Amino acid sequence: MTSKDIAVRVQGVAKSFGGTRILNDITIDFEKGSVHALVGENGAGKSSVGKIVGGYYAADEGAVEVFGQTVTRFSPRDALGRGIAMIHQELQLVPELTVLENVFLGLESNIRGFLSKGDLERFHTLEKTCDFGLDPHTRIADMRIAERQKVEIMRAIAREARVIIMDEPTSSLTEDEAERLHQLIARLKAREVTVIYVSHFLDHILANCDRVTVMRDGHVIRTDEMHGETKQSLVDSMLGEASEISWPALPTPPARQYAAAVEMEGVSTQTGLSDITLKVRPGEIVGLIGLVGSGRSEVGRALFGADPITAGTYSINGIRQDKRLNVRRAIAQGLAFVPEDRRKQGLVLTQVTRPNVSLASLGSIASFGFINKARERERTQRMIDHFGIVPGKIDGEVAYYSGGNQQKVLLSKWAVEKPRLLILDEPSRGVDIGARQRIHEFIIEMAAAGVAVLLISSELEEVINLSHRGYLMNDGRIFAEADCRALTVEDALNRIFREQGSAPRSKEVSQA
């Protein structure tokens, strides 16, 4: 291969943060017009490679060449000037502006600095390439994460990027949306655009990428053509030893007549739920199966008292709840809720591990409002050992932890005092394989200990394999109940799509 076919060449790059080496001697060639996957566990350094190419980090050692020219200045702006755009895990849009304004931010049609017409036309041209079906006049703040990501991608294409780095692009997309993203990537590829695809979703990578670089602990393990790779071959390289992708065995479910820990009947909310009827028994894992926007998280929030219930009845441990139900009362009755966005809704990142673990159960380590520090330390240490949190410091800086370890700290907050009902919303999103397995074991542990578990996950494989029973959801309703041990992912998807086709639409469904 000649160097002419190389879009970006990373040569011997190293990077350290505060004395910790996160990248060692990284050498990768990204070919023109190819979709190149970077895989590895969290902390392996794949996002950091993306950020160096995207200009967000400066390399300490080594060189980066873009279309044959050596990069001397690292900044996102300079990278954009060279035709490189990065689409982040945490999206970077201006929430108060519209889709149109965001897509053309800094590129607005203008006459000597005064805004002029023309953006809308350019938007429609772009839309022909992308086919996202976005309304140009919607405010970003009113959009779901999946849609915001589309805006980011449009923004990159509007800048005629020749290299697009996508960091976990499908983590907040439904299967259907992911499929459309991949179709778009194929179209980009046809236009000689290089895509650097950083992801945890091996299925997506296997199906859509041309080449793959596997990373581990800040090193490149190997770069190969995707042809001939399997999930297992990638996982083996990522972990460094052969390891099975397996689902743990579920504990025996409780008898059907066993009294429910929580029970909803005909519940509606202002968040779009209607006529929700469900029950979760102690020792049972119940999954909510549906696509993004189907109301899964909203069910969790309503159970937890975070959103008010406008109709129907709701009982916790057989006690009928009234209008005064709130998060505080729900917690007092033994409910626990691990929200989907751990950084925004779960952890207090200005604080270290110990106060984060204690926050939801301060009452049980305090007398007369004074915290018993010895007891708090002991309790925190127990959780660190239980989950294998790394670094295992009681006062560790959670803000600098990897996604998996942050998630373990968040789980500790609710596991430290055993709950009656544990609601888990996307418990393994954006965590590495090791942490993911530990989290799955934890779910089993809790059920085996008699905790009722409600599991929400956009990964259908996960929720079906880890649940005894599942409720299929669409458009804010539960349309069917299923025995998860007899359900397959294909089955579930087909039933959801059939439901989408037949159900009357009360509102626009994003994944239609």
Next chain:
Amino acid sequence: MSTAQTNTRSNRMSAGDFARDYGVLVIIVILLVGLSLISDSFLTARNLLNIVNQSAPLAIIACALTLVIIGGGFDLSTGAIFGVASVSAGWIAVNMDPYMVIVAGPLIGLLLGAVNGIIITGFGVHSFLVTLATSLVYRGIAILVTDGSLIPVRIAEFSWLGRGRIGMVNYAVIALVIFMIIFMILLNRTTFGRKVFAVGGNEEAAILSGVRTNLVKIMTFSLCGMAAGLAGVIAVSRISMAEPQAGTGMEFEAIAAVILGGTSILGGAGAVWRSVAGVLLMALINNGFNILNVNPFFKDLTTGVIIVIAVALAASGNRRR
């Protein structure tokens, strides 16, 4: 000092983190050494105690304001509450009972602070706007109480608070030390303190952990008002004069001290003792200028430059979240 203040540090302490946590102490030490080399009259117990005594009212406000700022709030009304408490203290001392003032002043401040908190949480308006408005209202009340005039308070049963001392140490200094210790305990040893950190660090996470975030905010503003009230009483007792314009501009000095102490203006991190150190640093600069007899114009300029440097250093250590 095994407190939550140390929580903000880690094994990998960066230069920025260090500047934020101990920068104010380093500058104080440099000033102490420098000023004692320049002037013989500086490093005497009398002069140093005098500096602390004079800054006691401001330091008391800064202690409580630290909680407000850690909780993600901002209070621009402390100067005005100080004014209301001053004139109320004067009026009560003259017309009612001089001893009653010690309770009444802080209580009035507490009420005014609670009003701030209730408006902020009840209407969901940013604390900056609410306290900007209430500071005007409170200042107006202070003027109404005295009809705009001064109230002389020459009563022995009252002036002991501001002027009395045990040995060389003024009661005001003792009051400050006790107040600071109470607030350090409140912030670092109690569930309330934990909740303040959580509310300022991530309000949504706090709500989803069952914290009554509005109540926590109301309490921080109430405590801040109470501190301003107590500070007003001490000041009136000291100068034997209650004036409605007392404490004008004090809210900014208090904020400056808290920021100098490295407490994050974004909320979620900070420490009480460092705010007191911030107050003392500003007082030292003041004292240094007096001793050296330099043009007082440079005083504000120097203080301002030091604040900018402190904030810039802290910002470099705060790049997270």
